[in-house]
Amino acid sequence: MTLPLPLRVRKALVLSPPLIWVVLFMFVPYTILFVFSFWQQQYPTFTPALQLGNYQTLISDPQYLRTLLRTIKIAALVSLFSLLLAYPYAYFLVHKVRRPALRQTLYMAVVAPLWVSYLLRAYTWKTILGTEGILNSFLISTGILTEPSPIFLYNQTSMVVTLTYVFIPFMVMPIYAALEKIPRNLLEASADLGMGRTATFLKVTLPLSLTGVVAGFTMTFCLAFGDFIAAYLVGGPDGMMISNVIATQFGASLNWPLGSALALVMLVIVLAIISVSDRFERLGKGAFA
Amino acid sequence: MTIKNKLTGAIAAVVALAGSGAPVLAEGELNILTWEGYADTSFIAPFEAASGCKVSATYVGSNDDFAPKLAAGGGVFDLVSPAIDSTAPLIAAGFVQPIDTARLSRWGEVYDKFRSAEGINADGKVFGVPFSWGAIAFMYLADKFPTPPTSIAALWDPELTGHVSLWDDKSAIYVAARLNGDMDIYNLSDEQIAAAQAKLLAQKPLIRKYWSTAGELVDLYKSGEIWISNTWAGYQSGLLKAEGVDVREFIPTENAEGWVDNWMIVKDTPNEDCAYKFLEMAISEEGQCGMSAITGYSAANPVAAKACMTPEQYAALHQDDPAYLDSLLLWENLGPRLNVYANAWNAVKSQ
Numbered sequence: 347m348t349l350p351l352p353l354r355v356r357k358a359l360v361l362s363p364p365l366i367w368v369v370l371f372m373f374v375p376y377t378i379l380f381v382f383s384f385w386q387q388q389y390p391t392f393t394p395a396l397q398l399g400n401y402q403t404l405i406s407d408p409q410y411l412r413t414l415l416r417t418i419k420i421a422a423l424v425s426l427f428s429l430l431l432a433y434p435y436a437y438f439l440v441h442k443v444r445r446p447a448l449r450q451t452l453y454m455a456v457v458a459p460l461w462v463s464y465l466l467r468a469y470t471w472k473t474i475l476g477t478e479g480i481l482n483s484f485l486i487s488t489g490i491l492t493e494p495s496p497i498f499l500y501n502q503t504s505m506v507v508t509l510t511y512v513f514i515p516f517m518v519m520p521i522y523a524a525l526e527k528i529p530r531n532l533l534e535a536s537a538d539l540g541m542g543r544t545a546t547f548l549k550v551t552l553p554l555s556l557t558g559v560v561a562g563f564t565m566t567f568c569l570a571f572g573d574f575i576a577a578y579l580v581g582g583p584d585g586m587m588i589s590n591v592i593a594t595q596f597g598a599s600l601n602w603p604l605g606s607a608l609a610l611v612m613l614v615i616v617l618a619i620i621s622v623s624d625r626f627e628r629l630g631k632g633a634f635a
Numbered sequence: 636m637t638i639k640n641k642l643t644g645a646i647a648a649v650v651a652l653a654g655s656g657a658p659v660l661a662e663g664e665l666n667i668l669t670w671e672g673y674a675d676t677s678f679i680a681p682f683e684a685a686s687g688c689k690v691s692a693t694y695v696g697s698n699d700d701f702a703p704k705l706a707a708g709g710g711v712f713d714l715v716s717p718a719i720d721s722t723a724p725l726i727a728a729g730f731v732q733p734i735d736t737a738r739l740s741r742w743g744e745v746y747d748k749f750r751s752a753e754g755i756n757a758d759g760k761v762f763g764v765p766f767s768w769g770a771i772a773f774m775y776l777a778d779k780f781p782t783p784p785t786s787i788a789a790l791w792d793p794e795l796t797g798h799v800s801l802w803d804d805k806s807a808i809y810v811a812a813r814l815n816g817d818m819d820i821y822n823l824s825d826e827q828i829a830a831a832q833a834k835l836l837a838q839k840p841l842i843r844k845y846w847s848t849a850g851e852l853v854d855l856y857k858s859g860e861i862w863i864s865n866t867w868a869g870y871q872s873g874l875l876k877a878e879g880v881d882v883r884e885f886i887p888t889e890n891a892e893g894w895v896d897n898w899m900i901v902k903d904t905p906n907e908d909c910a911y912k913f914l915e916m917a918i919s920e921e922g923q924c925g926m927s928a929i930t931g932y933s934a935a936n937p938v939a940a941k942a943c944m945t946p947e948q949y950a951a952l953h954q955d956d957p958a959y960l961d962s963l964l965l966w967e968n969l970g971p972r973l974n975v976y977a978n979a980w981n982a983v984k985s986q
Contacts, residue, residue: 389971390724391706407978409985478859496797496860500844583842586984598699598805599977600706600724 376613382606392603400607410591410608417588420502421570424509425517428566429559431510432517436558437551440525456518464512468579471508475499475580500582508580509570516569517562524558525551557627564623568616588612662687663909668695668704669716670896670930671849672870673766678925682916688909696848697804705730705901713904714913716766719754719895720966726755726762731899733760738911741918744938748960749895754968763897764914765935767926770963771806771892772868777881779862787814787889790863791834796841800855800864803845805976806892807983809964810865811835813889820892821967828979835983845984849874856880869931869952886962893963895935927952 351359386395404410435456443449459467474480475498482494498504528551536546574589581587588608595605665688667674674692683690693712695701698721705715705725717725725731736742742750745765749755755763775784779798787810790799801807809820811831817823823831843861846852853874855861866872868884868891875882898917900910916922923934924943933952934940940954953959969976 387974389973390702390727407982409982413985476858476860494859496843500860578847582844583839583984584986591981591985594977594981597703598697599974599981600699600702601974602706 379606379609382603383610385603385606387601387603391600400604403604404607404611413586413588413591414611416502416586417571420505420509420587421567423506424513424570425563425567427506427510428514428517429563432514432521432562433559436518436522436525439522453518453522457515460515465575465579467512468508468575471504471511471580472499475504475507499580500585502581502585504580504582505576505585508576509573512576513566513569516565520561520565521555521558524555524561528554560623560626564620567619571616572612663906664689664691665714665906665909665913666691666693666712667714667716667913668693668701668712669714670695672930672932673716673896673926675925675929677929678916678921681921682913686909686912686916688906688912690913701725702728702730710901710903712901713906713910715899715901716896717899718966719752719897720968722754722763722897722899723757723968723970725899726757730902731762732902732904733762734764734900734914735911736761739764739915739918741915741936741939744936745918746935746937746960748965749897749935752895752965755897755899763899764918766896766898766917766922767930767932767935768893768895768960769870769932770868770886771802771865771894772884773863773887773891774866774872774882774884775863776856777883783883783885784863785885785888787887789887790865791838791841793841795862797843798860798862799838799841800844800846800852800861801835801838801842802865803847803984805969805973805980806865807835807845807980808832808976809892811838818890818964820964821969822972823976825975828975832979832983835980836986839983839986853878856882867932869933873931890962890964893960893965895965 383400384396384398385392386397386399439449439452443452472479476482477494477496477499479499481498482491485491486494532550532554533546536550541549572589574587574593577585577587577590589612592605592608592612595601595608599605663686667690669692671694674690674694679690679692682688695704698718701715701717701721702724705712706728715725715731742764749765749768750761752765755761755765773784773787773790775789789795790801790810791814801810808823808828808831811834812818812820812823812827814834815827815830817827817831844851844855846855846864849867849871852864852866852871855864856871856875857878857880866884872882872884898914900907900914904910917926918936918939920939920943923936923939926932927934927940927944927948931952933954934944937954940952941949944952944954949955
């Protein structure tokens with residue numbers, strides 16, 4: 347009955363929702379941010395302008411570079427510890443756990459916390475690491491400490507611990523997927539050719555799972571890099587991250603232009619990391635596929 | 636808390652409707668952006684029942700939240716309640732409208748000092764209705780201090796390393812400046828701000844955590860993390876005493892800052908009638924004693940306060956003591972200098 351719509355119209359209909367989404371929620375906000383970053387703060391708010399003063403401030407005032415470097419350091423540590431914990435765990439699940447049901451359960455044990463509010467999970471660490479917290483009580487009851495130690499909470503270490511815990515599922519998932527995809531016969535072939543377990547791991551398993559590692563590293567790094575809750579909940583006086591500075595510029599300082607410039611710098615860093623990791627992954631596929 | 640409040644509010648409203656016998660539709664609504672204790676069901680529910688104005692509250696965590704929320708636009712809010720140092724930018728930016736004080740029968744009873752404050756008066760018009768006031772006092776755990784501290788210098792005592800907290804706010808600069816002997820804290824020169832910044836940097840190793848919300852400060856004391864800090868006088872100490880934590884407040888020899896919160900009407904609100912009904916309630920007995928009972932802050936209308944408070948409470952809140960009020964360094968808007976203060980504080984935190 348109804349006439350089929352021309353192909354171009356049908357294509358447009360299928361494509362338009364995601365396109366509208368991208369334009370409305372990605373392109374427009376970032377353009378506004380970009381425009382804002384050239385504006386000027388002027389009491390009581392800010393006025394349109396076309397000047398590079400905000401970017402100059404970011405370079406000339408050492409507080410911004412210092413916070414940026416600290417944020418990169420914390421994000422890198424979070425990714426590193428996530429990797430050190432997640433890789434053996436995923437390897438264990440894929441290669442050592444024989445029963446699929448048990449493997450599924452252990453996998454879900456890592457992923458399930460994602461369904462619990464991030465705030466709640468971060469808050470839990472306060473009760474664990476605090477001066478009168480669970481860790482201190484345990485150490486005192488076992489006689490390791492004689493009085494509670496304040497060193498577990500409100501510093502950069504507690505931020506790294508909390509962020510590692512919160513973001514580790516994003517490391518486990520891609521590594522698990524990569525390890526599971528490695529054909530078993532490759533490992534058998536390696537063994538048949540006289541390679542030991544270590545050599546097989548280093549020459550077959552590890553290279554083939556690198557795409558998962560890179561994906562996991564990228565995700566945990568970018569998530570930790572943009573985090574500002576951990577600094578607020580478990581960070582100490584030296585825990586300010588770059589997102590906290592942006593929040594301050596959009597709030598207390600009412601300097602949206604400077605905040606926009608900072609946000610764009612952050613965006614460029616994240617995009618650079620993603621494109622580098624993308625190249626890595628393609629390299630991996632090209633070399634081993 | 637919010638959900639519970641809303642629930643009890645809804646139940647109260649239903650009960651009120653059932654009591655009146657006829658289904659009455661709300662005549663209007665009012666969206667307010669305010670501090671948590673300022674929209675408590677204990678006095679908001681009766682107001683809703685009496686006025687027919689349904690109140691929906693959104694809460695701020697800082698005075699710095701008002702301007703950005705209004706700058707983002709959207710015309711969501713009808714009333715806001717910033718402190719006296721944050722009112723001027725809202726007026727200058729045109730976010731709020733003048734108030735016809737003739738429509739408020741209790742206006743004349745509010746402290747003169749507050750009514751004539753620079754922060755709410757512009758071009759011969761009034762832009763704010765003073766609601767509550769208090770000091771930024773200091774507070775310590777009683778059992779940790781055999782000799783009670785009397786000076787701000789106690790927060791710089793190396794003996795207390797790891798047990799000090801300070802409000803994460805530009806007011807940290809005010810505190811450090813007073814320790815340096817610079818008492819004109821709202822007109823500091825660049826050198827004085829730099830000196831205050833250096834003092835705060837020197838204090839950093841002593842700091843356990845900078846506190847940002849009332850709840851966070853209460854938690855820090857409760858979990859044994861800190862022994863001394865500054866505080867919103869009356870509020871957190873009240874919460875802590877209710878939890879059985881023995882804290883004491885003190886006004887240091889270097890004096891304390893004072894604040895006044897003011898209700899302001901957002902420009903071109905469609906709910907002006909309800910807004911005026913709310914303001915009338917706010918500075919009468921219902922609002923003044925309702926607010927005081929929840930927050931422990933002093934009331935801006937001493938006549939209403941006297942009528943609804945016990946004599947002990949009236950005295951404890953310094954309502955009968957103009958000298959106390961005059962001694963406080965009442966917050967002022969920093970104007971274009973705000974950025975210099977905020978920047979210095981950010982620089983301290985970035986180290």
